[in-house]
Ligand code: PAN
């Protein structure tokens with residue numbers, strides 16, 4: 444059966460200040476424990492985790508049929524904080540269908556999107572309110588919150604059939620890290636990149 448028939452036009456409301464959307468279908472909560480191996484400073488990671496498995500980021504989504512032609516959208520909220528010198532960040536991923544793009548709109552906070560493609564190119568773009576970021580197909584992406592006190596809130600939309608490949612990043616990491624260098628964010632080579 445064509446699942447497209449089941450869906451009708453819909454609207455939803457975004458609450459920029461509180462980082463929420465109305466009637467989300469999913470609410471994903473990612474805690475520190477789910478980021479094992481992703482931070483270069485393992486000692487700080489383990490010390491933090493021993494104290495508390497805190498929430499790093501949350502995602503709200505409106506679900507649509509995961510088929511070609513539909514668009515999936517939602518809101519991503521990365522909370523402020525650091526593990527060692529590295530800021531709180533999302534896991535980051537390639538899309539399983541590599542040639543699928545994504546559009547991000549930053550509504551609150553201050554951050555960076557770290558990106559790279561399998562061809563060896565990389566890019567880091569600043570996220571501040573009202574910035575629209577186009578992530579082309581083939582580019583893995585990870586959002587990072589560089590503000591000490593405020594959430595980084597973005598709205599995203601991407602092809603509903605794109606899927607997520609987390610394993611590649613979990614295994615080799617991103618080429619670049621963003622670290623806090625005495626209060627200033629600095630882009631450095633990832634010493635652990637494989
Ligand atoms: C976003 C991300 C969201 C959380 O919806 O999924 O920001 O990041 P991770 O998926 O890397 O944990 C997106 O890029 N979707 O494709």
Ligand code: ZN
Pocket residue numbers: 536538545584601
């Ligand atoms: Zn994505």
